[in-house]
Amino acid sequence: MINVGHSLLIIAVVAICTILLRATPFLIFGSRKKIPPFIGYLGKFLPPAIMMTLVFYCLRNIEFLKGSFGIPEIIASALVIILHSWKKNILLTVAASTICYMIMVQCRY
Amino acid sequence: MKNTTNFYFAFHQTIPVMLGYIFLGTAFGLLLNDAGYHFLWALLISIVVYAGSMQFVMVTLLAGGAGLIYTALMTLFVNGRHIFYGLSLVEKFRHMGKSYPYMIFSLTDETYSLLCRTKIPNGFNEKKIMLYISFLHHSYWVLGSLLGGLAGQMINFNTKGIEFSMTALFIAIVVEQWKEKSNRLPACAGAVSSLIFLLALGPDRFIMPALLLSVCAILFMKKYRILSEGV
Numbered sequence: 372m373i374n375v376g377h378s379l380l381i382i383a384v385v386a387i388c389t390i391l392l393r394a395t396p397f398l399i400f401g402s403r404k405k406i407p408p409f410i411g412y413l414g415k416f417l418p419p420a421i422m423m424t425l426v427f428y429c430l431r432n433i434e435f436l437k438g439s440f441g442i443p444e445i446i447a448s449a450l451v452i453i454l455h456s457w458k459k460n461i462l463l464t465v466a467a468s469t470i471c472y473m474i475m476v477q478c479r480y
Numbered sequence: 481m482k483n484t485t486n487f488y489f490a491f492h493q494t495i496p497v498m499l500g501y502i503f504l505g506t507a508f509g510l511l512l513n514d515a516g517y518h519f520l521w522a523l524l525i526s527i528v529v530y531a532g533s534m535q536f537v538m539v540t541l542l543a544g545g546a547g548l549i550y551t552a553l554m555t556l557f558v559n560g561r562h563i564f565y566g567l568s569l570v571e572k573f574r575h576m577g578k579s580y581p582y583m584i585f586s587l588t589d590e591t592y593s594l595l596c597r598t599k600i601p602n603g604f605n606e607k608k609i610m611l612y613i614s615f616l617h618h619s620y621w622v623l624g625s626l627l628g629g630l631a632g633q634m635i636n637f638n639t640k641g642i643e644f645s646m647t648a649l650f651i652a653i654v655v656e657q658w659k660e661k662s663n664r665l666p667a668c669a670g671a672v673s674s675l676i677f678l679l680a681l682g683p684d685r686f687i688m689p690a691l692l693l694s695v696c697a698i699l700f701m702k703k704y705r706i707l708s709e710g711v
Contacts, residue, residue, distance in 0.1 A: 378517070381541055381548065384552050388552050389534065389562070390584070390585055392555075392562045392563045395566065396564075396566030396570055397570060400570045410567065410571065412698070414569070414570065417564070419667040420694035421592075422596075422667070423668075424561075425589060426651050427678060429647035448647070464648060472644040
């Protein structure tokens, strides 16, 4: 049987911690009349660095030395880069590369 | 400009995330169902927690009746990266008025990416579009969880590999950002710091130090005027 009270407490703790993490920069800088200039600077130049890190985060569990050697990930990622440089249509890029990846991982195993 | 036009524009932006969120949400609802929690739990969690990878960790925490301090530490560990997202959105969110708290609450990886990526054309209402994007993403996630919790077992479609849609979205955004020359150095800073800590600390612990190093690298570039100012 599930423990309703304790489960609700776990949910509350996760929710509160998550929102605190997301809110921290706003709690520190959001209410100031004048935002320090380096925040404006980070607003412009941090997103490209974060997006790159998110790509690494998504691909972090690839094992290059065993299993599929990361081949489906490499092919599908290359397809994203080629398709998106060429057609510049995010929907097409995401749909085509995901289908291609799904076919590769589902047919191999 | 009619409000429906703003909504339609926002909806169009969210389509790449829609499929991923609905399927991943479904996977979550299904897992939670298997752990003995019926769909109302999945619904509640997806509404109030709304954090992809952490919700999957939560299934284990709930099923094992984890301690609250352990739960809190685990959340800070898994979701720590979110602390960096606000840094680049403080300016944008300041003028959001009543929806300010909701915009902060709903700042997931994908919403952050879309909000940074979307360029609002002239005549459209930026605040409304940002709110619609955040709200639509949240709705897809909740809808997916509900589907998984309710009808999970009936879904026969093999969804293995669908999670690549999120990877594809992030790579595509990197490609878009790369076209702008001033983004290239920061992108390289992100790649190098990720690689360093991925090799040094492994896949489970690299993201926080990597993001921190990126922030330092960018502030260093500012100090020595390596990046073009234009802010």
